[in-house]
Amino acid sequence: GCVRREWFSAFRNKTNFVFTINDREKKIAVELFPNAHVAVSGNPEWEDFCFPKYTLKEVRERFRVADDEIMVLSPGHKSPVITAFLWGSVIEALSQSGMNHKKLRVFFSLHPGDPHAPAVYGDFMNYCSLLVSVVPENSMSTVDMIPGCDIFINSASTTGIAAHFQRKPVIDYFGEIALTRSETVFGTRIWEPCKSGASCDVYGNIQELSRTIMLFLRDPLFSSKRRAEQARLFPLIEKRGQAVEIMSNTLGMYAKKK
Secondary structure (H helix, E strand, O other): OHHHOHHHHHHOOOOOEEEEOOHHHHHHHHHHOOOOEEEEOOOHHHHHHHOOOOOHHHHHHHOOOOOOOEEEEEEOOOOHHHHHHHHHHHHHHHHOOOOOHHHEEEEEEOOOOOOOOHHHHOHHHHOOOOEEEEEOOOOOOHHHHHHHOOEEEEOOOHHHHHHHHOOOOEEEEEOHHHHHHHHHHHOOOOOHHHHHOOOEEEEOOHHHHHHHHHHHHHOHHHHHHHHHHHHHHOOOOOOOOHHHHHHHHHHHHHHHHO
8 A cells, every 4th residue: 555655646757667566556556656667576575474584383482382372462553552452452352252361372562663661561461361471572573473373463564464474364453543544654544454355354343353353263264265365465485585586677677778
């Protein structure tokens, strides 16, 4: 959705090249940038998501998560208001799920852009019947933790894209603040992975969030349909540098014509 961002509008008639992540984005770019050559290159920064630094076993051993425990991972937002709403909703939903609390391990990873110290979010650990850990960025990044989790609950984050590439069950949970911010930044309240069905979107409803979590954990067919969409929307690559190579070749062909 970045091609829709309003602060690019002044350059739309002046731009020669636009590189997009997939064919769907290309169609939007062609309409918005009438004088540009639009090419599907993929995102160079997303390529690392295809090559995780740690294995499932290594992550779970690092955080002492047993094989029979459910590891729930939820990244914070740079906005503490969105973070608090998201994490509070996750706790409420898991508390109402009927699952054995002793088999649940909940990890809240702090956004590197959040100016608040981990202590600000201490209530999530201190006043909760679930076993909750707040993980700072310098302990392990959210992206590096993803291989070990069983379910990933976020609010339209880049780390959610990483979870899609690693074929994890992804839920995008939105409150009104997050939706309004998305509309301001992206020009839409719709998050593309939700629109395609790669992730499940839930809007401020604790019961629906709890039900969706249980569907992912207990319904293999439900999960497999989401994985199929993930594979279509976020195809894995075989080598790093593929996106930059496409960009370079495109620009090179243009230079030869000149």
